[in-house]
Amino acid sequence: MEVFLGNIGRKLNREILQFAYNWQIIRPVGKPVVFQIELTNHCPMTCQMCPRTHAMERPLGYMSAETFRRIIDQATQGTSGVFMHHFGDSLLHPELRELIRYATDRGIRTYLSANPVLLTKQRIEALVDGGLHEIVLSLDGLTSETSQAVRGRAARNVELAERRVRELISYRKQRGSKSPYIILQIVRQKQNVHEIPAWLEKWQKVPGVDRVKVKSYVTWDGTQEEINSLRLDPSEIDSNLVCDKPWTSIVVLWDGRVVPCCFDYDGINSLGSLQEQSLTEIWHGERLAALREAHKKGNLSNIKLCANCTDKEGYPVKRLTYPLNRFTQSQSGIGDEWRQE
Numbered sequence: 001m002e003v004f005l006g007n008i009g010r011k012l013n014r015e016i017l018q019f020a021y022n023w024q025i026i027r028p029v030g031k032p033v034v035f036q037i038e039l040t041n042h043c044p045m046t047c048q049m050c051p052r053t054h055a056m057e058r059p060l061g062y063m064s065a066e067t068f069r070r071i072i073d074q075a076t077q078g079t080s081g082v083f084m085h086h087f088g089d090s091l092l093h094p095e096l097r098e099l100i101r102y103a104t105d106r107g108i109r110t111y112l113s114a115n116p117v118l119l120t121k122q123r124i125e126a127l128v129d130g131g132l133h134e135i136v137l138s139l140d141g142l143t144s145e146t147s148q149a150v151r152g153r154a155a156r157n158v159e160l161a162e163r164r165v166r167e168l169i170s171y172r173k174q175r176g177s178k179s180p181y182i183i184l185q186i187v188r189q190k191q192n193v194h195e196i197p198a199w200l201e202k203w204q205k206v207p208g209v210d211r212v213k214v215k216s217y218v219t220w221d222g223t224q225e226e227i228n229s230l231r232l233d234p235s236e237i238d239s240n241l242v243c244d245k246p247w248t249s250i251v252v253l254w255d256g257r258v259v260p261c262c263f264d265y266d267g268i269n270s271l272g273s274l275q276e277q278s279l280t281e282i283w284h285g286e287r288l289a290a291l292r293e294a295h296k297k298g299n300l301s302n303i304k305l306c307a308n309c310t311d312k313e314g315y316p317v318k319r320l321t322y323p324l325n326r327f328t329q330s331q332s333g334i335g336d337e338w339r340q341e
């Protein structure tokens with residue numbers, strides 16, 4: 001009953017925030033929604049399309065279990081699901097199982113994006129037995145050469161990565177569990193585009209892979225030329241679109257700082273810190289209100305994070321047709337599935 005009421009409350013909260021976004025209300029009354037929690041920004045990969053490889057300067061570290069629990073306790077009223085990563089591979093976190101279990105037991109679904117080569121037996125058990133809802137596994141090439149070109153030396157052994165995907169499938173089956181839902185993903189870019197048809201043909205046939213996905217390329221905050229240059233297609237996002245992120249969710253870095261969205265790899269637009277404030281204080285605070293105001297006015301030239309962003313998401317707002325406009329004109333999500341014209 002408690003879980004049922006919690007779910008209704010979270011759905012209601014989402015509607016309150018969507019209403020505020022459509023009408024561009026600067027101080028919405030809704031509860032905070034946490035989109036991502038960064039368990040760590042450590043990662044052995046050196047992916048060519050990741051700003052962590054080229055430009056991240058902040059210190060490396062792991063989120064403490066105490067901070068994680070505090071976030072979940074403060075987020076449960078507004079958040080129905082949370083991504084357990086940001087700019088690192090959370091499989092490296094020593095308390096991964098306990099953290100997944102803590103969120104799951106409080107009615108929050110957990111999602112994770114990870115590198116399959118890191119799926120040791122112990123980590124596979126943590127994911128399945130901890131109750132992870134969904135995992136996205138990145139296999140960015142059919143061959144070791146391509147995988148290494150995209151994700152660096154740590155991803156050079158494609159056979160090992162593939163074996164570990166199969167071990168996860170096998171353990172999930174052994175435990176009689178349907179979760180985590182397993183998505184195998186390739187990010188479409190210059191180095192791997194030639195292998196995508198064969199990659200799809202191979203993985204679509206593997207029993208236990210619940211979905212295969214070709215993800216559209218994103219350029220994050222758009223400031224890194226090495227990353228911009230790997231994009232195959234121009235962004236189709238309308239540059240006049242008001243980004244919905246300042247109204248709909250926030251991201252927490254491993255050290256407790258809060259940032260507006262999944263593109264803020266270096267914490268350049270900090271909205272506050274959970275070491276000093278509560279989630280609710282930050283959600284209703286001056287910095288986030290100022291960010292909403294800047295987006296509302298289209299005055300982003302002084303906001304480094306957003307000024308060059310070409311991958312924002314949302315829909316045309318201030319429409320009397322609301323909520324129809326939300327469903328009929330919504331833009332595809334950040335890095336969502338790539339669709340051939």
Ligand code: SF4
Pocket residue numbers: 220221243244245246260261262263305306309310311312313
């Ligand atoms: S405009 Fe881009 S960088 Fe800024 S909040 Fe939206 S998605 Fe994030």
